[in-house]
Amino acid sequence: GAGVSQSPSNKVTEKGKDVELRCDPISGHTALYWYRQSLGQGLEFLIYFQGNSAPDKSGLPSDRFSAERTGGSVSTLTIQRTQQEDSAVYLCASSLGPADYNEQFFGPGTRLTVL
């Protein structure tokens, strides 16, 4: 079956521009997570959705970052006025239920480069 997909796979943008990253989770997975991974670093938790609601937004680095999920499926992560320090791989994961008892399946990521 289809796994988690993300688009675009690569995005190069200029500092100050807005970008939108998309995640299509595995069908039927109610939980969706966004992480980012900088070169040589571990995964940094950004936000978690259960259905369409985001009970935990504590990981969003600044108010330039926002995310939404519609129809309990597709999610978009928006970064406004991008900065060079936003350059990273943005990973999306989904799971059948809460991640502490359900395997997280990751998408291939979006590699964002801010010039």
Added chain:
Amino acid sequence: RKEVEQDPGPFNVPEGATVAFNCTYSNSASQSFFWYRQDCRKEPKLLMSVYSSGNEDGRFTAQLNRASQYISLLIRDSKLSDSATYLCVVSVEYGNKLVFGAGTILRVKS
């Protein structure tokens, strides 16, 4: 102090060797523990969950010591295909948030 700490390595070992990775976590309320594997420029994938009693999956053995807040992964009879980054993962609150360590790099050489 980081919530999850791992020795970054790299661990360079010959094929057939036994290698062990350690991980410590800071939140004593953590309930669930995992090892994920990440190949170069690929997404992480679950290797195994870690249970209180310890668990084994083929050549891989995971152990948890709650008193010391310490998790380990033992790989026996290393294969070239085991070369990857191994991520220690801990849940810090029920259901919501997993914290990933920065990873330990393993290189198995012939």
